[in-house]
Amino acid sequence: MPKNITIKDIAQEAGVSIALVSFVMNNRIGADGKQKYRVSEATKERILEVARRLDYRPSSAARMLRQGRTHVLGVILSDMGNIFYGTIAHYLEKMAHLHGYTVLFGNTEEDPEQFSRLVRSFLEKDVEGFVVVPTQDGAAGMQQLIASGRPFVVIDRHLPEFQVPSVLTDNADAMRQALRAIRSQGAQKIEMVSYAMRISSMTDREDSFREVMGPHAHIYHLPFNLTDEDADAVADEVLRKETDGLITASNVPSVAVLKALFKKGVHIQQDIRIVGFDYSNVYNFFSPAISYILQPLPQIAQKAAEYLFRLIELKEEGGDIGQVKETIVLKATLK
Amino acid sequence: MPKNITIKDIAQEAGVSIALVSFVMNNRIGADGKQKYRVSEATKERILEVARRLDYRPSSAARMLRQGRTHVLGVILSDMGNIFYGTIAHYLEKMAHLHGYTVLFGNTEEDPEQFSRLVRSFLEKDVEGFVVVPTQDGAAGMQQLIASGRPFVVIDRHLPEFQVPSVLTDNADAMRQALRAIRSQGAQKIEMVSYAMRISSMTDREDSFREVMGPHAHIYHLPFNLTDEDADAVADEVLRKETDGLITASNVPSVAVLKALFKKGVHIQQDIRIVGFDYSNVYNFFSPAISYILQPLPQIAQKAAEYLFRLIELKEEGGDIGQVKETIVLKATLK
DNA sequence: CTGTTAGCGCGTTCAA
DNA sequence: TTGAACGCGCTAACAG
Numbered sequence: 001m002p003k004n005i006t007i008k009d010i011a012q013e014a015g016v017s018i019a020l021v022s023f024v025m026n027n028r029i030g031a032d033g034k035q036k037y038r039v040s041e042a043t044k045e046r047i048l049e050v051a052r053r054l055d056y057r058p059s060s061a062a063r064m065l066r067q068g069r070t071h072v073l074g075v076i077l078s079d080m081g082n083i084f085y086g087t088i089a090h091y092l093e094k095m096a097h098l099h100g101y102t103v104l105f106g107n108t109e110e111d112p113e114q115f116s117r118l119v120r121s122f123l124e125k126d127v128e129g130f131v132v133v134p135t136q137d138g139a140a141g142m143q144q145l146i147a148s149g150r151p152f153v154v155i156d157r158h159l160p161e162f163q164v165p166s167v168l169t170d171n172a173d174a175m176r177q178a179l180r181a182i183r184s185q186g187a188q189k190i191e192m193v194s195y196a197m198r199i200s201s202m203t204d205r206e207d208s209f210r211e212v213m214g215p216h217a218h219i220y221h222l223p224f225n226l227t228d229e230d231a232d233a234v235a236d237e238v239l240r241k242e243t244d245g246l247i248t249a250s251n252v253p254s255v256a257v258l259k260a261l262f263k264k265g266v267h268i269q270q271d272i273r274i275v276g277f278d279y280s281n282v283y284n285f286f287s288p289a290i291s292y293i294l295q296p297l298p299q300i301a302q303k304a305a306e307y308l309f310r311l312i313e314l315k316e317e318g319g320d321i322g323q324v325k326e327t328i329v330l331k332a333t334l335k
Numbered sequence: 336m337p338k339n340i341t342i343k344d345i346a347q348e349a350g351v352s353i354a355l356v357s358f359v360m361n362n363r364i365g366a367d368g369k370q371k372y373r374v375s376e377a378t379k380e381r382i383l384e385v386a387r388r389l390d391y392r393p394s395s396a397a398r399m400l401r402q403g404r405t406h407v408l409g410v411i412l413s414d415m416g417n418i419f420y421g422t423i424a425h426y427l428e429k430m431a432h433l434h435g436y437t438v439l440f441g442n443t444e445e446d447p448e449q450f451s452r453l454v455r456s457f458l459e460k461d462v463e464g465f466v467v468v469p470t471q472d473g474a475a476g477m478q479q480l481i482a483s484g485r486p487f488v489v490i491d492r493h494l495p496e497f498q499v500p501s502v503l504t505d506n507a508d509a510m511r512q513a514l515r516a517i518r519s520q521g522a523q524k525i526e527m528v529s530y531a532m533r534i535s536s537m538t539d540r541e542d543s544f545r546e547v548m549g550p551h552a553h554i555y556h557l558p559f560n561l562t563d564e565d566a567d568a569v570a571d572e573v574l575r576k577e578t579d580g581l582i583t584a585s586n587v588p589s590v591a592v593l594k595a596l597f598k599k600g601v602h603i604q605q606d607i608r609i610v611g612f613d614y615s616n617v618y619n620f621f622s623p624a625i626s627y628i629l630q631p632l633p634q635i636a637q638k639a640a641e642y643l644f645r646l647i648e649l650k651e652e653g654g655d656i657g658q659v660k661e662t663i664v665l666k667a668t669l670k
Numbered sequence: 671c672t673g674t675t676a677g678c679g680c681g682t683t684c685a686a
Numbered sequence: 687t688t689g690a691a692c693g694c695g696c697t698a699a700c701a702g
Contacts, residue, residue, distance in 0.1 A: 006679090006680060006681085007680065007681055007682095008680080008681095016687080016688090017687065017688045017689075018680090018681080018682095018688090018689095019681095019682085019683080019687075019688060019689075019690095020687060020688075021681090022681060022682060022683080023682095023683095023687090025681090026681095026682085039687080043687090055482065057455070057458055057459050058459065058680085058681065059400070059459075059461060059679090059680060059681070060459050060460050060461060060681095061396050061399040061400040061405070061461055061679085061680075061681090062400055062679070062680035062681040062682085062693095063680080063681055063682075064396040064681095064693095065394070065396040065397055065400055065679095065680080065681080065682095065692095065693050065694065065695095066680085066681055066682045066683085066692075066693060067681090067682065067683095067693090068693085070396070072439075072460070079425060080415055080421045080422075080424045080425045080428070081418065081421045081422040081424070081425040081426075082421070083416065083418050083421065085421075086415045086416045086417070086418065086420075086421030086424075087415075087416040089415045089416070089421075089424075089440070090414060090415045090416040090442055091416075093415070093440060093441060093442055094442070097441075102439050102441075102456055102457070102460055103439065103440060103441075104407075104437050104438065104439055104440075105424070105428060105438060105439075105440045106428060106432075106437075106438075107425055107428055107429070120392070121437055122437070123392055124392050124393065124394075124395050125395050125407070125437055126394060126395060126396055147390065255616045258620070259616075259619050259620070262619070262620055280616060281590045281594075281615060281616065281617050282616050282617055282620060284594050284597070285593070285594070285597055285617060285620050285621075286620075341693090341694060341695085342694065342695055342696095343694080343695095351673080351674090352673070352674050352675080353674095353694090353695080353696095354673080354674065354675080354676095354695095354696080354697075355672090355673060355674080356695095357695060357696060357697080358673095358696095358697090360695090361695095361696085374671095374672065374673075375671090375672065375673095378672085378673090393694085393695070394693085394694055394695075396693085396694075396695095397679095397693070397694035397695040397696085398694080398695055398696075399679095399695095400678095400679050400680065400681095400693090400694080400695080401678075401679060401694080401695055401696050401697090402679090402695090402696070403679085
């Protein structure tokens, strides 16, 4: 049972006080600020040597308790298994690391209960800040988050009833780009495939679609956990109506519908034009390659992280987090 | 600045001692074990009511410090943006949650330095256990991990110099399945595409490939961060040699090479047969659909989590973690 | 039976 | 350079 080495062990071994060890470990020596604690090079070296030898690792629990800082962030998203969120997760972790932070991750699977649970759980773990993708009907969880006074940034979606720090893609603009593209490719009868979820990323795209196409434009709505049958039904309907242009508003339904059409022997990109949202490898395997709206994932993660660190710093300095509610909007690009 | 509510606030507000609050919060009441602390229903209710009203959340830092348990796991993998690891990450988080654990995630990006850094960082955070995907040349990090005495389980890969708790896919068997499949589909001149990394998941597949095909069988090696040019080169070579069967040993190179072949106008599945490792949407868009080796991701995550919890429990009971070194091997299936 | 007092764990930090 | 209080929750020992 390798007992954990504590600051006390180091002090004893080096024959100094625990306070001195603490100072040395934190480089609180010779600081040119107010308090400069001077330690002789010799003892400093001795302490460091002992620490290294015993493989001393300060308990962050104790430090945390004392100074109230954990250097941990909480990231709540929909599903890390989805390449869209997995990629964002990766970039967020990267940014966090650059700032000396570690990250707790959680998946909501689009369940508001899970969202609330994760908020609570991460609050108990004393995360210093959150990056969250709220779920449909996630108001309760958001309330908790706001009430906690903990810094947070919302990404990918906004909830209509909350004006909070957010980093979002300009979905209306993205949809207009998608429509321009599909029209320039010759499509006349254009429909849209979306999720049956009240999630702003989807509804914003739908609204923009209707704005351009007119209020009677048709939009297919698929459930979050869609099956092959769901996608098949859309494909059947599309064929029946002789739709010749389809805008798919997200990764997963995009591929699902493509698969259904392909299985039915439809000549994709000949009989029907597709423009998708979010990258998928699949798009490359058609001629011409399927165009798609690419959201700037690295920037979303970067902006969100920077925003969050700004808020954390502001709070550290005693500022009022509650006043900051800006939304950062990023443009997507057509590929 | 919503000051955090502590156990003291509750005690004061409810007019009782902090100890009583603690007992109530932990349901340490009426336990039929040795110590049964009896509290009147009335005060119990009062305490719970106050706690609810003030939205009391116990500081896990304090609890952690006292009882040495954090209920946090550390998961270190290659790249959460890769659907393979993202999916595993998702399942691991799910399992952790079922056991009341929260998860710190980190990406190595196949860099041994990052691996070591993450091990150290998570150890400082006092995670109770690890699930890790070691990197090539990751011995240093593994040493740290072993030396720490902290429970851990290795997944996806094994390092030759360490015999440690592991959950792995039977890669040799998987390769044999892949070869049987591609042969039954008529391929004669079969080659393999792999990563140029000394990672057991790859080398095990390569060894098995050579075992069946003979020592002179050809294997293409692509770098981890492969470019279109890398994949193009493989495609060119494949065409030049009139290879008619290709086994691609992983997700990313699989799709990359397919893309290169497709761009060159090769009739995939006609002129050349492909059998891949790991699922990709892309496989569905060929006729016949491309066969692939599916690793049992949910089971890998599940077994790894259960294994880890067993180790954590064993350690909690004072057992010797160092003795446990079993490897759980799971079969992949051909799809 | 119902409840309280007090020390502990570990690193930080102020006063000496 | 050191002693000791501190943060917060847990729990053994003790009291009415």
